[in-house]
Amino acid sequence: MKNIAKAPVWDGPIDEAGVESLLVLARKYRAYDDKGRYLHWHEFRFRPTEDDRKVAWWAVKFARLQLLRPIGLAAEHGKSFLLCMPDPMQRILHRIDRMCPLQDEELFSDEAPLTVNRYDKLYYLATSLLEEAITSSQLEGASTTRRIAKEMLREGRQPRNKSEQMIFNNFELMQAVKENGQNPLSLELIKEFHRIAIDKCGENNAVPGELRLTDDVYIEDLEGEVFHTPPKATLLERRLERLCRFANMNHDGEGGEANFFLHPIVKATILHFMIGYEHPFADGNGRTARAIFYWHMLKCGYSVFEFISISRLLNLAPLKYFRAFLYVEDDDFDLTYFVAHQLDVVDRAVQGFLDYVKEKKRERLEFTSQLKSLGAKGDFNYRQLELLRSMRKHPGKPYTAKEVAFDYNVSANTAREDLKRIAQFGYAVEAQVAGTKERAYIALAGLPSGQSDLRRAV
Incomplete structure (x- = not known):
């Protein structure tokens, strides 16, 4: 850059x-x-x-x-961070709010406009955790392919190199974010997120879960140019405690400690930026910052963000991401540059997710119709139907309970019963996995002979 x-x-x-x-x-x-x-x-x-x-x-x-105002946070030398919310940004926020049901039951219910259900919810959750884990790691330099990363996580095997370790850690990190979604932000929680993010893959002598102790840290872009020198290490603990107080304040504009309104998405974005600005760790700051963004979104009731990856879009245009950071510090600490950039990313990520859900529903209805036109009758549940659709796309592919459990975010026993049910009606055959005690189910092509009537299926 x-x-x-x-x-x-x-x-x-x-x-x-x-x-x-x-x-x-x-x-x-x-x-x-x-x-x-x-x-x-x-x-x-x-x-x-x-x-x-x-x-x-x-x-x-x-x-x-005329629009800029201080938000209660300051740069290292005391200059206030400023923010303004012009009309175009307000419109984006309104559009995002309209797209985002505050409770995922509003999206994942039989009465919802998209008519998806709890099985879809589990499938989309597993998919989004995987996507965010991979793309957040790629932003930090991980080079493992998406296929290999998915195989590692699906098979439950240990990472074989640093790139795989980064992706494994980010997968664990996103689950930790969800588990802590209702807890207040604290220095200890920031450190815990960081510990998970860089376990066994840290650089620059970074210690997992520990603040940096030196000032020989600076931020480079993808081309090695320095664009930010963070605050001194001796100030970090105090500054992060202040950031935690800001994060835990009620910014609803109705009084209290914070006497002005901050939209939850804007506040989450500010927290994201501030971790990048403070750069409290020798490595892993970007992953920690994005985790805290998700933490705040879930804490404020935007549970649909369990299913949305922002890093996928950031990874498509990393220079814009870095420049959004740089513009803030260059132009009087005006946070609006970074907030505007992130709102655009969130807007597109939410719309992309909803489009994906609609497309999955269309594909499922089309597949169900095809089965019926071929003489197959009966009702598989949504998860089994999705699994069956995958099998018909990949004849000859072995499916194990461990992999299906990962893909659909269910227990291994539930996954095994799904596979047995599909095999029961002739869509797969059970086989032994060579060299192991594990059983696999091999997908078959076409409709099973003599099994066109599936009315016994649940």
Whole structure:
């Protein structure tokens, strides 16, 4: 990532004509552009304009100053972090809220518009945990392929290298986040998330669960350029305690310790940013930061985020992610840059998940219809139907109870009963896994002979 163009600062008095020009432009320019984007000077300087670019930029800054406010957190040298919420960002938040049922029962119920159920819930949960574990690790440099990572987690085998260990740890981390979703944030919990994240795979002499003790830490982008030097190690414990107090405050705007409103998604994003800014550990800060984002979302009732991976989208455009961090510190600690970037990511992640759910429902209905048209009658439950659909896609593939249990987030006994049921009606045959005591079920092609009537299936 090439160095960004530094935002020009107000460089002293200007003549009367300049003042008049600025006042005119202040009525012309808003905090965001015509496409709703909150642009940094690095991007703004290329915007077509008939006006002097620097004066136009100062006009934009003037519009932002009317909206910016401190949030109660400060940089190392005391300068306040600021935030504004212009209309385009408010619209995104409203859209996300409309898409996100606060209770997953509203999504995973027979009465829900998408008509998915608890079996789908378990399947989507396992899928999303896997996706977030893989892509969050890839953001930090893990190079294991998705196929190998899935096989490792499905088979329950031990990681064979550092990349696999990172993915294994992130899978464990996301489960720990869910387990602690209703607990307050504390220094101990931050350390625990970090301990899980870098166990057996830390770099830079990082100790799992321990704050860094030195100041020889700086943040590089993917091309090795330094773009942030974090606060001194001696300040970390006090600063993190302050961050925890901020995280645990009630920001509903109805009084109390925090006397202003912060939308839960915005607050989760700020926590994400602040862990990156503080950089309290020698390694694993990004994974810990994203875990804390999820922690806050679940704590505030956005349980649908159990099923949504933000790292998948961050991994598609990592330079934008890094630049969003950089813009904040470059332009007077204006957090709006990072919040705007993350809102776009969350918006697309939620919409992508809902589209995925709809597509899975369509595929299931289509598959059920195909079975009936071929003479197969009866009712498999949703999980068994999904498993059967997978088997018909992959004839000859062996399926074990351990792998099915992982894929559908159920016990091995439940998975084994599902496989036996499918084999009972002739869609698979049971076989011994070579060299083990484990049994596998081999998917067969086509409809089983003499078994077109499946009315006995539950």
